[in-house]
Amino acid sequence: MPPPGPAISAHGLCFGYAGREVLHDVSVELSYGTLTAFAGPNGSGKSTLVELLAGVRVPLRGEVRRLGSISLVVQRPAAPETLPLTVRDTVSMGTWGRRIGRREARGVVAEMIAAVGLDGLESRSLTELSGGQRQRALLAQALASRADIVLMDEPDAGLDSTSRQHIHELLADQAHRRGVAVGCASHDERFVATADRVVRLESGHATTHGTTGARAATL
Numbered sequence: 419m420p421p422p423g424p425a426i427s428a429h430g431l432c433f434g435y436a437g438r439e440v441l442h443d444v445s446v447e448l449s450y451g452t453l454t455a456f457a458g459p460n461g462s463g464k465s466t467l468v469e470l471l472a473g474v475r476v477p478l479r480g481e482v483r484r485l486g487s488i489s490l491v492v493q494r495p496a497a498p499e500t501l502p503l504t505v506r507d508t509v510s511m512g513t514w515g516r517r518i519g520r521r522e523a524r525g526v527v528a529e530m531i532a533a534v535g536l537d538g539l540e541s542r543s544l545t546e547l548s549g550g551q552r553q554r555a556l557l558a559q560a561l562a563s564r565a566d567i568v569l570m571d572e573p574d575a576g577l578d579s580t581s582r583q584h585i586h587e588l589l590a591d592q593a594h595r596r597g598v599a600v601g602c603a604s605h606d607e608r609f610v611a612t613a614d615r616v617v618r619l620e621s622g623h624a625t626t627h628g629t630t631g632a633r634a635a636t637l
């Protein structure tokens with residue numbers, strides 16, 4: 419069971435690169451069992467916000483409180499050239515911190531590889547995958563870890579519409595069935611329309627924190 423209360427509360431976040439402020443006074447809350455979309459045009463600050471929420475960047479001002487274990491899936495992840503990891507190795511690493519036996523771990527790994535649509539590529543090295551496939555391998559790793567909070571930066575970028583929809587359904591399932599707090603940056607307005615909450619960014623300002631109709635209607 420996820421811990422009670424908000425998964426992440428962030429207040430008054432400001433951040434800049436090389437002295438240029440790109441995120442201005444942004445406050446957001448992520449809840450368990452909820453899929454939150456971060457929307458906005460190129461350069462509006464989605465990746466920066468996701469990285470601040472995950473704790474890989476420190477805000478210039480403002481604060482972030484996280485309650486629960488967290489997994490971050492970055493945009494365009496690099497493959498370690500000197501460490502030839504396969505898809506199976508990569509996803510297996512997600513199970514390392516969990517108290518489960520080898521057999522169960524193997525089952526989880528196979529399930530997650532299939533869930534992100536990489537079955538058949540289990541023995542392929544990460545260096546031989548496309549950027550989108552590599553990102554999906556890391557998404558499978560994040561889900562295999564059963565983190566309480568999963569943050570993602572455009573896991574749907576570059577996918578065809580069937581694969582994209584598949585990833586969106588997987589994320590909604592993680593939130594609604596497993597109670598995970600999912601936060602996901604995306605350019606896909608159809609996905610954004612199905613999220614439970616939307617944080618819309620415009621030039622580094624959060625302009626909307628809407629609850630979308632899709633989920634609200636089912637609550």
Ligand SMILES: Nc1ncnc2c1ncn2[C@@H]1O[C@H](COP(=O)(O)OP(=O)(O)OP(=O)(O)O)[C@@H](O)[C@H]1O
Nearest residue numbers: 435436440458459460461462463464465466467603
């Ligand atoms: N490493 C960096 N160094 C300098 N400026 C950066 C860096 N990363 C991002 N920026 C700038 O910060 C602003 C926000 O960028 P960010 O990547 O967070 O936006 P985004 O909404 O995720 O964009 P996209 O949709 O293109 O991925 C942009 O003006 C961008 O040029």
